[in-house]
Amino acid sequence: MCCIPEKDKPLEAITPQAGGAITGVYVTLRDAEDCYVLVHINQAVATAVDITIEQATDVEGTGSKVITTAVPIWADQDCASSDALLRQPDAVAFTTSATLAHKLVVFQINPSHLDVTNGFDCITVKTAASDPTNITAAQYILSDLRFGGSTPPTDITD
Structure with a gap:
């Protein structure tokens, strides 16, 4: 295995959309060593955006x-002026600044961070309601796939 998507599989989590409360696609982490959740926010109105990661027992969101x-967590609170992802304190959620800017927030989720004892092996990314003119999109990057290859197995079905 040499390259994306054979080793690090990108998946769409949230299609670009206006800033209501948004729930991304649930994805299983059963085949990955890590999952990076990349959240892009084009903040047109000065309203902070709350981002959380939830866990579930299946890709339908059971027990979320x-x-x-x-x-x-890493964040670039103004992608137009810098490409520096600054390390944030470890946390279970992140709130962006209210500054008008294009932002990128990255969460690193290891499957061991989930409640594996009770069968939780799936995640989703959620944003709380924001201003309707703020646009949010997100993707997952499943890294170090256990079963890669030219067509890795699906991670949005159980």
Whole structure:
């Protein structure tokens, strides 16, 4: 295995959409060593955006609940002026600044961060309601796939 998507599989989590409360696609982490959740926000109105990661027991969202183990987070609060992803304190959620800017927030989720004892192996990304003119999109990057290859197995069905 040499390249995306054979080793690191990108998946759409949230299609670009206006800033209501948004729930992304649920994805299983059973075949990945890590999952990076990349959230893009084009903030047109000065309203902070709350981002959370939830866990579930299947890709239908059964038993969905907020993760309880703090995870690594990076953020670029103004992509137009810098490409620096600044390390944030580990947390279970992130709130952007209210500054008008294009933002990128990255969460690193290891499957061990989930409630594996109770069968939780799926995640979703959620944003709380924001101003309708703020546009949000997100993707997952499943890394170090256990079963890669030219056509990796699906991760949006159980």
